């Protein structure tokens with residue numbers, strides 16, 4: 001009955017929150033529940049750009065429980081388009097979940113996204129276009145094309161998709177330099193994060209998955225992209241990885257990640273806009289990042305509430321502390337400029353069991369307080385939709401994600417506060433607005449305009 005209730009929820013929320021586009025509601029639901037593919041759809045995906053596992057698994061299922069085809073050809077992203085609602089193109093990161101009520105199948109007209117309805121229910125006011133049987137077609141699906149630069153390996157044989165994968169429909173080069181985190185084990189790892197587990201499972205599956213990428217590998221992969229990406233679709237790069245709490249190769253976190261921007265900017269000055277996704281760091285280290293060539297600083301704060309932050313980010317609480325983390329975000333705004341400090345939060349973990357809020361109202365009040373705090377100072381946070389990945393601490397107590405209504409209200413509240421402070425669209429995210437946005441792990445850019 002999950003699918004039928006999903007159908008009811010979608011229709012009800014689309015009516016209740018008519019100022020939020022249906023595309024953004026559906027995108028949020030696909031991100032929280034994941035999607036499955038029929039065998040015929042997987043065949044059609046074989047020519048598309050495959051999922052690169054650019055940092056976390058972002059799947060609702062472990063690799064070992066997927067078929068060989070799912071592991072190999074599921075696309076990085078899909079675009080929702082057309083269909084009975086005449087959807088505008090909306091890009092969504094793919095989170096595999098064979099048990100999801102959402103399924104991509106292959107029909108004569110191409111790939112379609114359907115919602116499994118069983119047993120059939122009568123058409124509702126907003127009626128999703130019915131296709132007969134117990135499958136509701138929602139929209140058509142476009143796939144990302146396989147980029148030419150993915151077809152040229154590095155001189156050491158590694159694929160570009162390992163060293164410098166692109167996401168956001170080719171807009172962002174995602175450089176996870178260090179695929180592990182020095183916050184390790186249940187006492188230190190963020191309770192929602194699977195970076196260390198994902199590294200182990202990708203290696204176990206035999207995927208080329210470099211633990212620490214060298215500067216020379218990065219520069220070689222970027223040279224291939226620079227040469228083959230003739231339309232210059234790629235506009236930004238992110239340098240990131242797990243936190244460095246002691247030293248890595250003799251360097252602290254800022255020193256380690258600064259050397260990459262320095263090398264990239266020296267070889268390709270101004271070709272891409274550089275972003276550093278790192279911890280809340282002391283001022284001198286933030287300055288080092290800026291001086292090395294990064295233009296955007298992402299010191300992710302994960303969750304606003306003080307008690308929940310301490311419970312879900314025990315390593316960050318112990319090594320830095322929530323108050324100091326916030327102070328460092330504000331210090332970063334002085335160094336980079338407030339509009340160039342974009343801290344991320346993982347939307348939904350404030351409702352996770354056992355530490356989170358029990359109601360959407362409480363969660364929304366807390367998150368709105370955090371948004372108002374930052375936005376009133378010109379800092380525009382962004383958010384990703386929490387994926388309850390298996391083998392994270394939170395997956396033990398959260399079989400299901402927070403309700404879809406939480407995410408729809410978050411889009412509303414986020415946009416309201418953004419407009420209240422008349423903030424500019426965050427730089428480095430491409431165009432905002434329905435049909436134009438490329439950010440694929442939440443709908444915040446789809447609803448801004």
Ligand code: SF4
Nearest residue numbers: 181189190193242243
């Ligand atoms: S700091 Fe937390 S969220 Fe970031 S990689 Fe480490 S465990 Fe994951």
